[in-house]
Amino acid sequence: MSEKPTAELDLFDSTFEYGQLPSLTGFLLRKASVLDFGNFGEAVGDRTITPLRYSVLEVVGANPGLQQVQLAAILGLTKPAATLAIDFWQSRNCIARRQDRKDRRSHGVYLTPAGEDTLAELQKLVARHDRGLTASLSASELGQLHSLLQRIVASQAEEVAAV
Amino acid sequence: MSEKPTAELDLFDSTFEYGQLPSLTGFLLRKASVLDFGNFGEAVGDRTITPLRYSVLEVVGANPGLQQVQLAAILGLTKPAATLAIDFWQSRNCIARRQDRKDRRSHGVYLTPAGEDTLAELQKLVARHDRGLTASLSASELGQLHSLLQRIVASQAEEVAAV
DNA sequence: CTATTTTAGTTATTGTCAATAACCATTCCG
């Protein structure tokens, strides 16, 4: 039999103690985002599309001609990580690199027509998945959650960036 | 010059577009928890202590004599991952395995006296770090955030576990 | 205008980490 990630128990099985873990914001954040991450590939119908890769496509779509260095800065990636993520989409004909005429070191990145289609499709699937994650919250609660999370993120802006 | 994770820009640099990313709960969760994770090792004064390892110590401290299989189930780990995490703390004399008299396959895990001290110290440091993360929120906002996150986590309890 | 430095990007190397699979020992149960 294959080795499952073990638990079908409730995440807070009341027969055990959790120390101070349940009172830690970081612990709850991690749990929630692991949950989100765990279903992501399945939700978009392709295990190889991670949140990071999706974010790359989204940002390139929203900023055509972006430099790779800028993409890295926006998403908090190292240069090699950006190269790899772009390679991934380029190998699927969704992103094209175009050398800048003025500065031939620099390559602008663009969505191809196929990339546009893929992004549009992904946006739908990801939005659906995201609503599923928070299905138990009302619209106003969801708004509250977003504003609280945004404040946390903004208040720590001097640290490393994310996904 | 060494290759920094690039950005000193605001996490939402207004000169770029983010597509639908900012409206996704998953994106915000990931950002917040990457932020939290990034400072964790530094906050506890030891890079090798990860949130996962800390969680293990916390749970063992709260449930003396726990089976390793139970520990894995509680934290959503595979058996090998639990073995490794326990090895880590055992090598620091913080956790001891004790073979069960009744069932000689099973090993209960316990904090050693050094483990108790380490846990007590870590609890303080982690709590301080966690408050730092949410320093911009009022007490009641923090309470709201926790309850919203808990509802998300609870509502998805049938999926993979965390940390 | 050359020579040095800096910047954009890629490639190579390394290390961590987690998952699977295979394995041993013990217990359960027909």
Added chain:
DNA sequence: CGGAATGGTTATTGACAATAACTAAAATAG
């Protein structure tokens, strides 16, 4: 008793990200 299930460890593998080293091109200092 003998096979199936359980607790735990070990071995192997693969994904991934970080650093470092490198190429090419541009900026700048003298």
